Amino acid sequence: MITSNLLKVGLAQVAPVWLDRKNTILKIEKLIEEAATRGVELLVFGESYLPGYPFWISLTDGARFDSKVQKEIHAYYAKNAVSIEDGDLDSICARAAKHKIALYLGIIERPLDRGGHSLYASLVYINSKGQIQSVHRKLQPTYEERLTWSPGDGNGLVTHKLKQFTVGGLNCWENWMPLPRTALYAQGENLHIAVWPGNDFNTKDITRFIARESRSYVISVSSLMTRTDFPETTPHLQEILANAPDVLANGGSCIASPDGEWLLEPVILEEGLIVQTLDFDKVYQERQNFDPVGHYSRPDITKLSVNRDRQSTVVFKDI
Numbered sequence: 519m520i521t522s523n524l525l526k527v528g529l530a531q532v533a534p535v536w537l538d539r540k541n542t543i544l545k546i547e548k549l550i551e552e553a554a555t556r557g558v559e560l561l562v563f564g565e566s567y568l569p570g571y572p573f574w575i576s577l578t579d580g581a582r583f584d585s586k587v588q589k590e591i592h593a594y595y596a597k598n599a600v601s602i603e604d605g606d607l608d609s610i611c612a613r614a615a616k617h618k619i620a621l622y623l624g625i626i627e628r629p630l631d632r633g634g635h636s637l638y639a640s641l642v643y644i645n646s647k648g649q650i651q652s653v654h655r656k657l658q659p660t661y662e663e664r665l666t667w668s669p670g671d672g673n674g675l676v677t678h679k680l681k682q683f684t685v686g687g688l689n690c691w692e693n694w695m696p697l698p699r700t701a702l703y704a705q706g707e708n709l710h711i712a713v714w715p716g717n718d719f720n721t722k723d724i725t726r727f728i729a730r731e732s733r734s735y736v737i738s739v740s741s742l743m744t745r746t747d748f749p750e751t752t753p754h755l756q757e758i759l760a761n762a763p764d765v766l767a768n769g770g771s772c773i774a775s776p777d778g779e780w781l782l783e784p785v786i787l788e789e790g791l792i793v794q795t796l797d798f799d800k801v802y803q804e805r806q807n808f809d810p811v812g813h814y815s816r817p818d819i820t821k822l823s824v825n826r827d828r829q830s831t832v833v834f835k836d837i
Contacts (some may be wrong), residue, residue, distance in 0.1 A: 529773075531791075537595060537598050539599070543568065543610060551617070559680070559681070565641070565690045569595075571715035573762070578754065588665075594752075612648055620645050624640070624642075625639075626640070637667050638670050641654045641689050643685075657692055671828060683708055683801075684705070686710060690713065693712045711739070712736060730774075730777070733810075735801070740770045744765050769788065775800055781796075
């Protein structure tokens with residue numbers, strides 16, 4: 519059987535060990551092992567999965583200035599964030615290489631090239647050799663996220679070859695931004711990865727819309743989170759739980775085909791690894807009548823300029 523045009527993908531719709539980097543990494547490693555037994559070639563985790571989404575902000579008066587509660591939770595978050603330069607993803611990369619699985623992983627990054635203290639919602643692509651190929655820092659944190667996350671840059675607006683597919687990805691509401699989407703389309707993207715903290719409210723419309731617009735496969739992956747998923751070690755846990763609903767993130771992971779129809783409808787409140795197979799031939803079929811950066815475009819009239827420099831506050835010119 520010829521399978522070069524087929525790609526088996528895994529959607530990790532799971533709760534993190536919230537704000538616990540070490541134990542969430544262990545959970546990721548176990549999911550890589552499970553994915554390997556099921557023949558997965560691309561495994562995707564939700565936005566900010568490692569070590570978790572900042573749910574506390576909307577539950578604990580997050581905009582209160584100089585709040586002891588906000589400072590202490592934020593500090594805990596920062597200590598459990600990911601420093602790629604310090605090797606925090608090394609064991610995950612090694613596990614990916616061992617099983618020849620590519621990953622898209624949402625992390626909270628604390629990068630040394632921005633001083634090592636501020637936080638970014640980043641989407642990391644690790645290839646099947648276990649090599650980090652791109653780190654896309656979310657361009658614009660959404661609403662209350664701006665109280666804990668910093669705005670990113672265009673450095674990670676890149677695509678990657680995976681078998682016959684060309685994959686790219688965006689974080690959460692970035693997927694509603696037409697120009698970043700176009701930047702990926704123009705690089706040949708035909709498998710779009712959209713990562714979310716959770717909820718079909720977000721995924722049920724935009725997933726099919728992007729597929730229809732781009733004539734690409736679109737995979738939306740969300741995490742889960744309930745009241746019972748907050749560890750006892752969480753700072754100010756009782757204040758967080760006082761206003762927390764029973765379900766904070768209900769999943770909604772799904773896949774749309776290049777014709778905009780569902781390959782996998784949103785999955786609600788089911789934790790686990792969801793596996794599906796994509797057929798590349800369907801991309802060419804749908805590009806016959808529409809290609810947003812190819813035959814159905816007018817670059818002589820409208821054109822996009824993208825700055826992919828990694829931004830930094832200082833540039834050193836050593837002698």
